[in-house]
Amino acid sequence: MPSTPPEAVRCRIEIDRLRKNFSADGREVVAVDDASFRINDGEFVALLGPSGCGKSTILNMVATLIAPSGGAIKVDGAPAVFGKPVRHVGYVFQKDTLFPWRTVEDNVGYALEIAGVPAGERRSRVAEAIRQAGLDGFAHFYPASLSGGMRQRVSLMRTLISRPEILLMDEPFGALDTHTKLDMHSVLLSLWERQRQTVLFVTHDLGEALTLADRIILLSARPGRVKQDFRIDFPRPRDAVALRETRRYAELFSHVWHSLGEEFAKGHSA
Amino acid sequence: MRRLSTLLWQVAIALAALAIWEWGWTFHDRLPWLVPDLLDPYFISRPSAIFQQFLTLGCLTTSDGSWTFAQPGGFARCIGKSENNLWIATWFTLKNTLWGFLTGVSSGFLLGLLLGRSDRLSEIFFPFITAFNSIPRIALAPIIILAFGIGDASKIVTAWLVVVFLVFFNTFEGARAVDRDHINAARLLGASEWQVTRTVIVPSTMAWLFASLSPAISFSLIGVIVGEFIGAEHGIGRMIIEAEARGEAAGMMVAVFVLMVAGVILSALVRRLQAYLLRWRPAHQLGG
Incomplete structure (x- = not known):
């Protein structure tokens, strides 16, 4: 590819003004409103937000399990088609399947x-x-x-x-106890650091997002919009347990927590 | 200790029942208020007479009471002589029961899978199935004998008819209850529609099918016996009807006893099969 410099990062997932409405009991509910972000090759991105903010809905639209109401999703430049999963995209469920x-x-x-x-x-x-x-x-x-x-x-x-080159994960450790969860973080980190897949990881657990991700995309309370995009610069390879005792972790935690807390509060008052 | 005492109780109850059956009638004249008319050996025979009749019908003794095995070829000669001895009758009844079971289970499963996975087909056919299902199947037995003759075919068709609906409804429920997430997981792991059917829908529906196997084998036996009552050349059901015509309570009781043993063995075998096929399920779900 002569037109792109060799060190140029490749965009793997591109989400553009994505929207999703559900109708429940005759009422239209906007679950995702105008969400846009891009994920580059080899990036580990956590999609963080309060429950019901539409983060799983976004993930499931990327996975072609749900049809969007508007906007566009491109995986490796090709538009995602509902019901047609892409071969090299893997998906890990929260539920035991x-x-x-x-x-x-x-x-x-x-x-x-x-x-x-x-x-x-x-x-x-x-x-x-x-x-x-x-x-x-x-x-x-x-x-x-x-x-x-x-x-x-x-x-x-x-x-x-x-x-798979791209990994979509829907709160995969959400149902596990704290200890098992930390254990799974270590397993996932060691596997990922070898393969460096592009990951989109949905979670409502800030600690989990900080431990695993290079970037945290914070969604607002319903309807889900991208509120903020944080870069998490802990060096790799990471130690899921030792990381939590560093000062930088505490700094980032309180930094993101402040933003996240506002959304949790909004979610409750809504 | 508890198990031993349970066993002792069971043996005692069985012996008491047999004793009343054997000797109860002798007290009928003296204690008519205690011994009901139903204990009349004319209706229910006596354990000793039933055992004698079992030996005779089973070609183990000749009519004069000597053992057939005492003379060379005696057993074979007896078997050859009577058309409907106990062994041949049991063989025909079991053979037709198994055929009714196999055809009923396989066609019921296919039908249930097809309608369970197709909303359109189930929408169209469901009223017919419900209507057919409301007919007591046994009421159709005479028609089946008329149509298929008194040979094996009519017994198999009767048994099939009894089994197929049972298996169909179980499979149908199972096919509808396939976990959406399992289907999605398979799709996301690269499975085509046909592969989803083969690797997810069929195995998870199987679990429901297996649960219906135990009643299916019992139902099949009932179907065959009813078919034999109405018209047959061989079989235990035919033996019962013949003995009834001759007023031989002992003969009927031998047949009933053989059916009981056959029923116990068949359902034990099916339960073993079921436990093996469903070994992946947690123990507390077994036998569902």
């Missing part, structure tokens, strides 16, 4: 099976993924006999196994 009738290894290997990857290669990639997630010895377990944290590790690997 593991297939309960499949064992851990068959859940992890699902995408490879669907894509027709030969059994030999599939086995070795599944074994590697299970090892990376610290799930050795659980390959033949069914999801019902795993803890919440382990299930979410399996979910993560089920998505990562097909090596």
Whole structure:
């Protein structure tokens, strides 16, 4: 590409004046109003906001699970089409969506099976993924006999196994207890620092956003608009636990908290 | 300790029931207020007579009471002599029960899956299905015998008819209850519509199908027996009707006893199968 300088950053997700209305009981509710932002290649972006601000709605529109009411979404320059997921985009749910009738290894290997990857290669990639997630010895377990944290590790690997370049995550650790959550942050950071996927991570937990992300996009209370865009400049690789004890973390926390707090207050009075 | 005492109680109750059945009638003349007319061996026979009849019908003893195995080829000769001995009858009844079960389960599953996943089809066909389902299936048995003859086909069709609706309604519910998020997850992991059907909709509907297998096998047996009552050349149901015509309570009781044993074994096998196929479910959901 002679026209672009080699160090130019590539835009992977482009969201332009995105809007979403729902009609509930005959009343129109504006969930997302005029949201615009761009995410560059290899960036880890947290979408932060109070509950009900439409952050998951934005994510699900990018994932093509929900049709927008207006505006545009482009993934790698191509417009997102409702119901047509893009191959190299992975999605991690908040809810446990593991297939309960499949064992851990068959859940992890699902995408490879669907894509027709030969059994030999599939086995070795599944074994590697299970090892990376610290799930050795659980390959033949069914999801019902795993803890919440382990299930979410399996979910993560089920998505990562097909090596998606873009990762959409909808409060994936929202249902976990604090300790398990920190544990999952370490797992995710170590996996991500190796692959450097482009990530859009929805959360309402400021600590989580600070720990993981390069940028925090703060949404206003409903209707969701981009309120502020913070750059989080902690060096990488990060230690999910030690990070929380640094002065810079405390500074950034109170800086973003102030803005976030205003939105929480608005959300309650609305 | 508790298990032992439970077992002792069960044995005691069974022995008491058998004893009343065997000897209760002898007190009828002396204590008519205690021993009801229903205990008359003319209706319900006696355990000892039933056992004798079992040995005879099962070709284990000849009519004079000597063991068929005592003479070389005696058992085979007896089997060959009587058209509808216990073994042949049991074989025909079980064979038709299994066929009714298999055809009913497979067609009920396909039908339930098809209508459960297509709003349009279920909209069109549901009134017909509801109407058919309100017919007591057994009422159709004579028509089926008329149409399919007194051979095996009519028994299988009767059993199929009883099983298919049961499995259909279970599968239909299951196909509607497939978790949307599982379908979305599969799509986002790259699955095509056909792959979603094969890897998500069919396996999660299977869980509902399996839950209907236990009643399905019992229903199938009922269907076959009713078919045999109305017109058959072989089978346990036919044995009961023949014994009734001859006023042989012992013969009827042997047949009923064999059916009880067959029912217990069949549902135990199906439950084992079910537990294996649903092994991924948490224990407290099993048997649902």
